[in-house]
Amino acid sequence: MTRAAKDAAQGIAHPLRLEQYRTTLRDGTPVLVRPIRPDDKELIRQGFDRLSPASRYRRFLSPVDELSDAELRYLTEIDYVDHFAWAALRADRPNEGIGVARYIRLKEEPEVAEAAVTVLDEYQGKGLGTFMYKTAINNLVSSGWKVQSDTVRSPQANRVWLNLRQRNPDTVKVIPRLGGSTVYEASGVVLRRPNVKRHQRRSR
C-alpha cells in the first residue's frame, strides 16, 4: 500500500494542489510556475545543460555532468504526495524552463520533507528562488503541515548550517525569508510537520 493510501485509510487528507502560479521577477520577466509532468524530461534536461557547474554542485552536492534517463524519470514521474515538484517557465516563452522546486518526504520520517530549489544562473538574484521555496511551503501548509520557525536542532545541524553558510550563501539568504524552514540534522534544509506523534510515525 502506498503511503498516500495508508494516510487515506487513517483519514489524513492529501488534497492534490495542481494549481499554477504566475509571478514577475524583479527585472520584469513574467514567470509561470506549474507542477512538473512526466513529459517535462526534455525541459529539465535542457535546463540542466544551461546550469553552471557551481550551481549543479550546490544542488546535487557532487559534480554532476548530465542527468541519466533514470534520474530524469525520478525527477519527473512523481506522485504529488510524497514527492512534489514544480517547474518555473518563462510565461512569454513556455518552452524555456528556468527553475525547479521540489520536496520529497523522507521515507523513514514522513513528517519531514526535504526541499530543493534550482534556478538557472542567469535568473538568480531576481526573487525566483524565494518564490519557488514559498510555493513548496504553501503547498505543504495548505495540506495541513505546520512549518516550524527557523531552528538549529543539534550540534550536527549546526555543522550543516555552517557548511551552508560557507558553500551556499544564496540559500542562506533565502531561508530567513521563508518564515519557517528548519535546518535538520541529516539533510540541510527541510520542511517539517511537527505535530505527529512518534507512534503515528512508526505505524506508516
Ligand SMILES: CC(C)(COP(=O)(O)OP(=O)(O)OC[C@H]1O[C@@H](n2cnc3c(N)ncnc32)[C@H](O)[C@@H]1OP(=O)(O)O)[C@@H](O)C(=O)NCCC(=O)NCCS
Ligand atoms: C539558491 C537559489 C535557489 C536561490 O535562487 P534565487 O532565484 O537566486 O533566489 P532569490 O533571488 O530569491 O534570492 C537570492 C539571494 O541570493 C543572492 N544572489 C543569488 N544570485 C545572485 C547573483 N547572481 N548575483 C548576486 N546575488 C545573488 C542575492 O543576494 C539574493 O538576495 P537579494 O534578494 O537580497 O538580492 C539559487 O541560487 C540556485 O539555484 N542555486 C544553485 C542550486 C542551489 O544551491 N539550490 C539550493 C540547495 S538545494
